[in-house]
Structure formats: C-alpha cells, structure tokens
Amino acid sequence: MKRSDRLIGITNYIIEHPMQLISLPFFAETYQAAKSSISEDLTIVNNMLQNEGLGYLESVAGASGGVKYVPQYDKQQSETYIESLCRRLEDPERLLSGGYLFMSDILGEPITVRMIGRLFATRFASLNIEAVVTVATKGIPIAYAVASFLNVPVVIVRRDPKITEGSTVSINYVSGSSRKIQTMVLTKRSLEQGAKVCIIDDFMKAGGTIDGIKSLLKEFDAEVAGIGVLAEAEDEEDERVVTDYTSLIKISNVDVRSQQIDVQKGNYFEMEE
Amino acid sequence: MKRSDRLIGITNYIIEHPMQLISLPFFAETYQAAKSSISEDLTIVNNMLQNEGLGYLESVAGASGGVKYVPQYDKQQSETYIESLCRRLEDPERLLSGGYLFMSDILGEPITVRMIGRLFATRFASLNIEAVVTVATKGIPIAYAVASFLNVPVVIVRRDPKITEGSTVSINYVSGSSRKIQTMVLTKRSLEQGAKVCIIDDFMKAGGTIDGIKSLLKEFDAEVAGIGVLAEAEDEEDERVVTDYTSLIKISNVDVRSQQIDVQKGNYFEMEE
Incomplete structure (x- = not known):
C-alpha cells in the first residue's frame, strides 16, 4: 500500500x-x-x-x-467558535420563563455538540478521567461528545429509577434555585468504586443539580476531577453551591420582561494553559 | 502544502x-x-x-x-461487529425482571454507540432524512450517533414537559406491553412541519412507544421514512403494533427463571442491499 x-x-x-x-x-x-x-x-x-x-x-x-x-483543540479557534455560539444564543426569542434559555435546537446539532465535547476534552485530557457522569436529559449528548474524545464510558444519573436498570443508589437533594427536594438515582453496576470522573451538564444556575450529583458520587467513592457546563447563569453567582467548574458560556442580565440577555464567553477562556 | x-x-x-x-x-x-x-x-x-x-x-x-x-459501512464488517455484540449481550447476568436486558454499560461506550449509529446511517443514508427523532432517555446517544453520520439534527420526545422547552404538543398512548396509558411531549419549535424523519430507539418490545412517537409526529405532519431499534424482543412479535422497522439485534426465548436468553442478529442483515 x-x-x-x-x-x-x-x-x-x-x-x-x-x-x-x-x-x-x-x-x-x-x-x-x-x-x-x-x-x-x-x-x-x-x-x-x-x-x-x-x-x-x-x-x-x-x-x-x-x-x-x-x-487539544486550538485556543484561538475555540474562542472564535464560542463567540459565534454566543451570538446565536443572545437572540431574545430564546428567553423562557424562569430565566432559562431555549437551547434545544443548538443541542440537537451533532456537529455543534461534538465541538463542545472537543473543548471540554481539551481541558480534561490530562486528568486521567475514567468516566463522564451526567444527569438526564439535556446533558447526555454533550457528555457523550466529551467521552468520545476521552475514550471513556458515560454514566447517566436519572431522576427516576427504571425497571431496566437493576439495583440502584439514590439520594435526595435540594435544588439550588427552586429549593425543592429532588431525587437522583444511579445504577449500582454503572460505576466502579473509586473511579475518577468528570461531571458534564448543559446549564448551571445555582449548581444544586451538580452538587446533588457530587453527593451521589460520594456513595461510589468517586473522585470528581472536573466539572464542565456549557452555560452558566451568572446572575446566580452569589447563591452558587458549586465553585470549581469550567463553563464555555456565561449568561447574565436576563430580563424576561424587557427581552434582554447578555451572552459571553465562559471561564474556560479565563484560565491559563 | x-x-x-x-x-x-x-x-x-x-x-x-x-x-x-x-x-x-x-x-x-x-x-x-x-x-x-x-x-x-x-x-x-x-x-x-x-x-x-x-x-x-x-x-x-x-x-x-x-x-x-x-x-456506507461494509456489510461483512457490520455482521462481524454485531455478532460480537450479540455474544456480549447473551450473558444471563444481564437479565432483568420483565424480560428486559441490562445494556446500559454497552450503551455507555461512545465507540460502540458510534458504530451502531454508523450502521443505521448506512441503511438510511439514501432516504433524505431531515431529522432523527428519539424518546428520552436511552435512545438519545444512538440517535445522536445516527444523526452525526447523516448530518441532521436530533429531536427528543420527552415523557414529561420541561419549563425550559417552551410550548409543546402532547399525546397520550397505550404502552404495548404494560397496557398503561402514557404521555409524550414534543416542543413545538423543535421540528418543522412536514419534515422527513427517522425514529431511533434502543429497545422495542410490542412497539407501543414507537407507535406513540408516530402518532405524535402526525401532529407535525412528519413523514417517518425509517425506524431503527438496536434490539427487538422477538417473543413479543405476535402483539407487535409496529412492523416496518430495522433491528440490529433480536432477543428471544427470554426465561428469567432458568436464566436463559438467545441473542441473534436483527432483521438489518436479512434485507437485500
């Protein structure tokens, strides 16, 4: 040949x-x-x-x-890419009640999701991650994209136990923004004791969900080596229960009434190499 | 250069x-x-x-x-691949109550999921599919894998409406095997009227879920050009409400008491080119 x-x-x-x-x-x-x-x-x-x-x-x-x-995706190209994603996201028509942003269309694009995964993998590649953990439903595609670049399995935490999963470990946690008590479930055989993992999700407000995942992972003696969220809501910064995370995008000054929103690059681009 | x-x-x-x-x-x-x-x-x-x-x-x-x-993945290589997947799946320890099979570990492997996506894309590449539709949660990774090879977006039908989605269309349907009434929801702006789609899911028993998705898609005037399931439960064939589908794997003779199970290639390999 x-x-x-x-x-x-x-x-x-x-x-x-x-x-x-x-x-x-x-x-x-x-x-x-x-x-x-x-x-x-x-x-x-x-x-x-x-x-x-x-x-x-x-x-x-x-x-x-x-x-x-x-x-290891080029830093300049990453920045250009995220800038263009910010411009797409700051369309006021995306504003939903509760300060959420409609992102399902963007998260439905395989090429976009793969690029997001590429960026998180660039950041986490040196950490010897053994599994990517996410919570159903919206974090799943991003988690698979990250995992495909790190060549490790994805473990999905669920909100409800399913008959097709076998025995599970569950915890109750308080949602950061709504203060509601919620449940999270992880199948026992889905994660080995003591694994080194990263947590991936699409959106973080106060961080209650990710804090819940961290509590659940403690039951598996897992070491959380990194946390990556596509978008963080900067307005919730004061109430934040999770501090050590990487975000690609920051959403701030959300005002549903005046249809206003600021979308900027996340802290991914603030850190040194 | x-x-x-x-x-x-x-x-x-x-x-x-x-x-x-x-x-x-x-x-x-x-x-x-x-x-x-x-x-x-x-x-x-x-x-x-x-x-x-x-x-x-x-x-x-x-x-x-x-x-x-x-x-267009080579037929011989596809067959070899699915044969090895069958051997992994026929481990009796995977049997769960209700005749389900534990597959979360395999569906957690990005390389495996990507290969499954490659095979469905090989089958559906000529159909001018405009979107891949799946239902939360387990079908999601396979749907993204198919969509990444077809270069089209993924649309996720949910069991529960979420505040972050905006206005939705919902239907009630009867689950094929349990005869329970269930709900399915799709965000209005997630799919254009009249789109040509394929439906992807991980597991099909009687087919009630897929039939539900089809009903929901009628509300969007969508044309279902293909249906792909990773595994079908052959024992449910008589009660099946969906007939025109492609499966990669067939599970039959499931006997939880005697820990017995047969896993064979699906109808993907029966069709002519």
Missing part, C-alpha cells in the same frame, strides 16, 4: 480512537508496511494534526508502546 | 462532515492548492474509503458542485 493510502487510513483510525494507545505493529500489520515506514507516517500525521490545531500524537516508548492521539 | 499533508487534512474534514456537500474551491483555498490537485486528492481519498469499507465520496457536478462523503 502506498504512503498516501496509509495516511488516509491512519488518520481515520486515529480520529476514531482518541486517547487510546495504538501500537506500531498494529498499523504495520493492517497496512502491510515496515514499522519504519509507519513511524514516518505517524510523524507526518502528528505534524499535520498540530498544524490544523486538532491536537497531537503522544509517543509511548518501550515494547508495549505506540502512539496516542491527544485531542 | 504537500499532498501527504493535504490528504490528512481532507480525510479529517470529510470524516467530521459526512453527508455535506463540500466544494472543491473550499479545499483549494484551505490548503492553498490547485483545484486539479485537490481533485486528485479526492480520488485517492475516495478509493481508500472504499477499500476500508467506510463508504465513498459522491461527486456532484456543476458550479455549485463538490463532493459528499456518504458513510
């Missing part, structure tokens, strides 16, 4: 298997090429991934070594 | 943008190359995609023409 063909095959394979150690012999066998040729191919792929701002190939030396594609 | 670099960039772009018409000038400008060079690149990419059993590039002639990546 020619180099040009191998480069296409390798690029596709690597993009589909991020954060996974792939051995040189695997590629050598798949494409019937010498390991030295594969090694050169990988150098070309690595350079181009970096040029395109998509991340890099990490080399792992030794007998059980190989390469691992680490998705 | 060298051909080898362009091939990597083009492959990545095409994989991330399936079913989307991409003009030659777009690539020519992005990679600062002559259109004739890009045209040759695309021929190489097309041949390799076909070799790898991943689909092909469709050429669209004319001034507004270009290429479109049509994901």
